[in-house]
Amino acid sequence: MRFNALKRDIHGISQKVLSQVLKNLERDGLILRTAYPTVPVTVEYSLKPLGTTLIEAVSSLTHWAETHMSEIQAAQHLYDASKA
Structure with missing residues (x-):
């Protein structure tokens, strides 16, 4: 790219x-x-070639983050509210 x-x-x-x-x-x-x-x-x-070995690991992490996005955002809102 x-x-x-x-x-x-x-x-x-x-x-x-x-x-x-x-x-x-x-x-x-x-x-x-x-x-x-x-x-x-x-x-x-x-x-x-070394970089391509990371594709599977990064894909797994991306999938995890997408699966748990609502929980992450809820935790961020709670944290931000407690600091305000």
Whole structure:
């Protein structure tokens, strides 16, 4: 994916934070950054084999969060109300 596509898909993330996260993921060997010599430079990110090993774990976590979203939101409302 290209940088701007990632930024569009990840709501609320700043350009600076996304750039830092991508650099860390590249350093960890999870993603590959490919720059193409265009004007301006085109940069694409893809999963490396190590990164693909996380797909199942992340999918499970996403499923858990979606299943428990109403409980999480209720807990957040209770917490926020107690701090007001």
